[in-house]
Each structure stands twice: as structure tokens, then as C-alpha cells.
Amino acid sequence: MAEQVQDESKRDFLALSAYVTLGVGTVAGTLGILNSLTPSADVLALASIEVDVASLAPGQAITVMWRGKPVFIRRRTPEQIDDARGVALSALKDPQTDAERTVEGKEEYLVVVGVCTHLGCIPKGQKEADVRGDFGGWYCPCHGSHYDISGRIRKGPAPLNLPVPEYEFLSDTNIKIG
Amino acid sequence: MSQANQYKGFAGWLEKRLPIISPADHFFNHYPTPRNLNYFWNFGAIAGLLMGLMILTGLILAMQYTPSTLHAFDSVERIMRDVNYGWLLRYLHMNGASFFFIAVYIHIFRGVYYGSYKGEREVLWILGIVILVLMMAIAFMGYSLVWGNMSFWGVTVITNLFSAIPVVGDTLVTWLWGGFSVDNPTLNRFFVLHFALPFVLLAVVGLHVLALHQVGSNNPLGIDMKGPQDTMSFHPYFTMEKLFFIGLFFTIYFLVVFFAPNMLGEAINYEPANPLSTPEHIVPEWYFLPFYAILRSIPDKLGGVIAMGGAIVALGLLPWLDRSPIRSARFRPVFQIMVFVFVIACIILGFVGAQVPADAFQIYGVQVFGSLSVLRTGQIFTAIYFGFFVLLPFVPLFERPRKMPRSIAEAIDGHA
Ligand code: HEM
Ligand code: FES
Numbered sequence: 001m002a003e004q005v006q007d008e009s010k011r012d013f014l015a016l017s018a019y020v021t022l023g024v025g026t027v028a029g030t031l032g033i034l035n036s037l038t039p040s041a042d043v044l045a046l047a048s049i050e051v052d053v054a055s056l057a058p059g060q061a062i063t064v065m066w067r068g069k070p071v072f073i074r075r076r077t078p079e080q081i082d083d084a085r086g087v088a089l090s091a092l093k094d095p096q097t098d099a100e101r102t103v104e105g106k107e108e109y110l111v112v113v114g115v116c117t118h119l120g121c122i123p124k125g126q127k128e129a130d131v132r133g134d135f136g137g138w139y140c141p142c143h144g145s146h147y148d149i150s151g152r153i154r155k156g157p158a159p160l161n162l163p164v165p166e167y168e169f170l171s172d173t174n175i176k177i178g
Numbered sequence: 179m180s181q182a183n184q185y186k187g188f189a190g191w192l193e194k195r196l197p198i199i200s201p202a203d204h205f206f207n208h209y210p211t212p213r214n215l216n217y218f219w220n221f222g223a224i225a226g227l228l229m230g231l232m233i234l235t236g237l238i239l240a241m242q243y244t245p246s247t248l249h250a251f252d253s254v255e256r257i258m259r260d261v262n263y264g265w266l267l268r269y270l271h272m273n274g275a276s277f278f279f280i281a282v283y284i285h286i287f288r289g290v291y292y293g294s295y296k297g298e299r300e301v302l303w304i305l306g307i308v309i310l311v312l313m314m315a316i317a318f319m320g321y322s323l324v325w326g327n328m329s330f331w332g333v334t335v336i337t338n339l340f341s342a343i344p345v346v347g348d349t350l351v352t353w354l355w356g357g358f359s360v361d362n363p364t365l366n367r368f369f370v371l372h373f374a375l376p377f378v379l380l381a382v383v384g385l386h387v388l389a390l391h392q393v394g395s396n397n398p399l400g401i402d403m404k405g406p407q408d409t410m411s412f413h414p415y416f417t418m419e420k421l422f423f424i425g426l427f428f429t430i431y432f433l434v435v436f437f438a439p440n441m442l443g444e445a446i447n448y449e450p451a452n453p454l455s456t457p458e459h460i461v462p463e464w465y466f467l468p469f470y471a472i473l474r475s476i477p478d479k480l481g482g483v484i485a486m487g488g489a490i491v492a493l494g495l496l497p498w499l500d501r502s503p504i505r506s507a508r509f510r511p512v513f514q515i516m517v518f519v520f521v522i523a524c525i526i527l528g529f530v531g532a533q534v535p536a537d538a539f540q541i542y543g544v545q546v547f548g549s550l551s552v553l554r555t556g557q558i559f560t561a562i563y564f565g566f567f568v569l570l571p572f573v574p575l576f577e578r579p580r581k582m583p584r585s586i587a588e589a590i591d592g593h594a
Pocket of ligand 1: 313
């Protein structure tokens with residue numbers, strides 16, 4: 001070029017604005033794409049469910065589906081409740097009292113999400129004939145996690161207790177989960 | 179560019195307009211190849227061919243497959259029963275994945291034994307490890323497509339591995355699933371990725387070969403080529419030799435496809451996925467077993483995941499961990515023994531991964547270590563697996579190498 005560039009700051013401005021536009025656009029676009037892969041509205045809209053537990057005798061359990069996952073509802077015998085309440089917190093990997101995991105006055109019923117907190121298998125123990133592990137609650141056969149009658153992890157690779165979903169008693173025997 | 183080229187006729191005409199003749203010519207006719215390559219040097223070509231076959235059979239299967247939780251399992255059964263030669267396509271694809279892994283595992287073993295990651299081959303080696311990881315991701319997602327009960331629970335357990343990551347783990351898993359459990363959104367995205375990633379794999383394989391042709395092939399002696407006396411033309415000598423061995427390998431592959439197509443699979447995957455019933459015993463496909471065994475050997479969730487990932491990362495670090503200037507294990511008495519122990523550890527970990535942790539360890543019914551449990555056996559051989567990498571940097575300090583020939587030609591002809 002014959003002529004000297006007069007004002008280099010113009011060129012710098014063009015370059016800078018191009019970089020900023022590209023940068024902001026790329027970040028915004030990427031965030032949008034990543035976000036589109038999160039659970040969609042219809043998946044999130046899975047309503048809460050109501051369960052009637054009138055037919056459960058002490059010692060029995062039922063499994064219901066909630067948000068694509070099984071929820072265990074176990075009606076516990078008085079001995080089992082005593083057993084769950086007698087455990088020292090220091091003996092627990094994920095310390096939680098049985099009272100924190102049940103509704104006051106309804107401690108007979110234990111409601112937990114039936115998904116092993118290790119890698120997501122469904123623990124055995126809902127059926128009378130199932131292996132229930134060393135602590136009489138549930139046993140996950142995948143990698144050997146033992147849960148007690150309060151759904152707390154007692155032995156094996158799982159790090160956490162079986163989670164307690166949000167639920168309330170609508171009547172004496174009617175539970176609303178979610 | 180209008181400069182003349184050495185090619186005549188149509189090749190010359192095309193080369194002038196699109197420079198693809200000269201790279202191909204270089205690839206086949208002018209790639210100096212060490213004279214002393216043995217049959218271990220065939221597995222790369224075999225893996226490449228299998229990749230082509232996987233893409234071909236996969237494309238045709240995808241024309242008949244339906245990626246929806248309601249129809250996936252039935253559409254695979256329809257391929258097996260109603261589609262003309264559908265059973266053949268599926269068995270080729272299913273067993274093709276296994277033979278792809280067989281070829282690649284032997285290919286990697288070859289690289290370790292002959293020190294093929296040395297001599298400016300770090301990028302070549304890392305690209306190889308990227309290929310391995312991509313293959314694992316592709317095979318894992320392909321297995322989920324069948325939507326059998328082992329597919330479903332395999333996906334559940336493996337995706338849950340990510341929940342071990344502190345703080346963001348659970349969010350990440352929900353994001354991966356696109357929901358609160360493995361479900362239709364998961365199957366759909368896995369289908370798309372299983373379709374698309376093989377083409378990414380193809381590109382990475384291209385780079386792997388490009389890096390190879392930049393540095394050149396290693397050989398069983400691990401000595402660099404010094405001149406024409408050490409080499410032979412790739413074509414026709416090595417193309418012929420490879421063709422023979424490829425024929426042998428594919429004969430075995432086809433014997434399995436036609437006479438024992440389900441030998442390497444799990445019967446439970448012929449049951450449709452059931453989110454309410456975990457199989458008694460979850461086992462991944464055989465090519466994941468050693469890694470699965472390492473995962474289960476560590477009694478801590480995050481620790482197990484780190485160890486499993488570390489097992490692959492450690493392989494990738496070989497060029498930096500191995501400090502000896504000598505490549506081939508032939509001349510390294512200590513390293514040679516270590517490699518054999520390492521391979522045996524991998525095989526034993528494979529058996530460990532398929533068995534129930536609390537049982538006594540056995541190989542085809544024989545309790546080779548007495549009453550030692552599967553869990554303990556896994557822990558011992560996990561320690562040996564990592565021990566190999568930990569010991570490696572120190573070996574040159576005490577190892578006394580065997581006497582080496584001065585060149586490839588000297589080793590073969592007796593004079594340089
Ligand atoms: C590098 C390559 C690939 C590998 C290692 C691979 C691996 C696998 C595996 C292990 C399965 C499960 C087989 C079974 O148990 O039935 C599978 C299934 C499937 N793959 Fe691939 N695949 C590859 C490439 C492709 C490509 C490129 C496509 C499509 C364009 C494809 C389409 C399918 C389909 C539709 C299925 C489900 C049907 C079935 O199970 O046979 N695959 N793949
Ligand atoms: S998933 Fe339950 S112990 Fe691993």
C-alpha cells in the first residue's frame with residue numbers, strides 16, 4: 001500500500017469488537033445447547049402421587065413409581081422401630097436419627113427412594129423372601145451395600161442413606177409423595 | 179499451482195487439480211517400513227478394517243432401528259427375525275465390537291512390549307489412548323440401544339459413576355439423563371451420539387495414522403531405521419503379509435458370528451429393560467471387565483471412580499513414566515518380566531470383574547488362589563496394575579540391558 005495507515009486504533013477497534021462478539025456469541029450459544037439437554041418441562045411436570053397404605057400389615061412393604069424411580073414404603077413392627085432408634089449416631093456413615101427420617105406420630109411408616117446411593121441399582125428387601133442384608137433393611141446386590149430398617153447405609157460402598165422424598169399424610173393411611 | 183507432477187494420465191490430471199494422488203502414493207509405495215516387523219504389527223490395520231465394518235453395518239442397522247423406549251427392544255427383535263439378513267447384520271455389529279476391542283488391546287500390548295511410545299511418538303500414543311476412550315464410549319452407548327435389561331442397568335450404573343464427583347455430581351447425572359432416571363431422553367441422545375461419534379473416531383484414527391507416518395513405524399528390535407538396508411516397501415510386501423493375517427483374523431471372527439454369536443454376550447439382554455427389576459448380577463461387556471474390577475476393588479465411591487479413570491490415564495502417561503532409552507522389552511530383562519506380569523494382572527482382573535465380590539475367586543470353576551475372595555483378588559491385582567506404572571520410572575536405575583545389535587540389517591544379515 002502506498003499510503004500510510006492513518007489511525008491504527010480504528011483497526012484495533014474492529015478486531016476487538018469482532019473478538020468480543022464472537023466470544024460472547026460462542027459462550028451464549030454453548031450455554032443454550034447445554035441447557036437444552038437438561039430435563040424438559042414435561043419431565044419436570046411429573047405430578048405428585050397419592051398412595052393408600054391401608055392394606056399394609058406391620059412388616060409388609062410396597063413399591064410405587066414416582067418420577068421414574070421406585071419408592072419403598074415399609075410398615076415397620078414396633079421391634080423394628082426400637083431397633084432403628086437404638087443405633088448410636090457414631091455407628092453411622094451418614095449420621096441421621098430415625099426420627100429425622102420419619103413423620104412424627106407416623107414412625108411406623110418408612111418412605112424412601114429405593115435407589116441405591118452407590119450406583120443406582122434397586123436394593124432387595126421389599127419382598128418377604130428377599131435377602132435383607134446384615135441390618136435387616138435392604139441389601140443392594142450390585143456391589144454389596146447393606147441398609148438398615150431406617151434405610152440408612154451401614155456397610156458397603158454406598159456413601160449415603162436412601163433419600164427420604166418429600167411426602168405428607170393426607171389422612172391416616174393416605175400418603176402424598178412429591 | 180501449475181507445476182508439473184510425476185504422475186501420468188488421469189492421475190497426473192487429477193493431482194494437478196486435487197492433491198490426493200501423491201499422499202496415497204507415499205502411503206503405499208514410499209513409506210519406509212522396517213524389514214523385521216512381526217505379526218503383531220497387523221492389528222492396527224485389522225482395527226481400521228473393523229472400524230469400517232462397524233460403520234457400514236451400523237448405518238444399515240440404523241435404517242431399521244427405532245430409538246424410543248417403547249419400540250427399541252422390539253425393533254432389535256424385528257431386525258433379528260423379520261429383516262432380511264438382519265440377524266447377520268446385528269451379529270456382525272455385536273461381535274464386531276468385541277473383535278474390535280480384541281484387536282485394539284493386542285495393538286496396545288504390542289506398543290507397550292516393544293516401547294512403541296518412545297522416540298517422538300508421544301502424540302501418536304496419546305491419540306491411541308483417545309481412540310480407546312472413544313471406542314469405550316461408543317460401545318457403551320451402542321449397548322444401551324438394545325434396551326434389554328442389562329442395557330438399562332448397565333447404563334444406570336455407569337452414568338451414576340459421575341455422581342461421585344463432588345458438588346456438581348448429581349446435577350451432572352441429571353443433565354446426562356435429561357431426566358431423573360435413565361429414560362427416553364437418555365436413549366435418544368445415546369442413539370445420536372452412537373451414530374455420530376464413530377465419525378469423530380474415524381477422524382482421530384486419521385490423525386493417528388498421520389502421526390505414524392510422520393515418525394515412522396517402530397519394530398521388534400526398537401532400533402531406528404538407518405537406511406534402505408533396513409527397510410522394505412510397504413506395498414507389495416507388507417500389504418500381502420497383512421492380507422494373509424487379516425484373512426486369518428476374520429476367519430475366527432466369522433466362526434464366532436456364525437456358530438457362537440451370543441458366546442460373548444449376556445442372556446439377560448434378551449429380556450426387555452425393566453426399571454423395577456435390577457438383574458441379580460450386573461456385568462458389563464467383557465472388554466470393560468478389568469476396569470470394572472478396579473472400580474469395585476476400592477471400597478469408596480469416589481475413590482473407585484478415580485482408580486478406574488486413573489487406569490486409563492496411567493496408560494496415556496507411559497511415554498513419560500518409562501525413562502529407559504531402550505525401547506524393546508527384548509533387551510530389557512526386568513521390564514520384560516514386568517510387562518508379562520502386567521498382562522496377567524489385566525486378564526485376572528477381567529475374571530474378577532465378572533464375578534460376585536463376596537464369592538471365592540475362580541477361573542472356569544478352579545479356585546486358583548484357594549479361598550481368596552473375588553474382592554481381595556481384585557484388590558491385589560489392582561495394586562499390581564498400578565504397581566507397574568509406579569515402578570517403571572525406577573527400573574533403569576538397576577536394570578542391566580541385554581546386548582543390542584547395531585542395526586536392523588545387522589540383526590537379520592549379520593552385517594550392517
Ligand atoms: C466404531 C464403531 C462402533 C462400535 C464399536 C459400535 C458398537 C456397538 C455395540 C457394542 C452395540 C450393541 C450390540 C448388541 O449387543 O446388540 C451396537 C448397537 C448398535 N449400533 Fe453400533 N457401533 C459402532 C458404530 C455404529 C454406527 C456408525 C452406527 C450407525 C450409523 C451404529 C448403529 C447401531 C445401532 C442402530 C445399534 C442397535 C442395534 C443392535 O443392537 O444391533 N453403530 N453398536
Ligand atoms: S449400586 Fe448398590 S452397591 Fe453399587
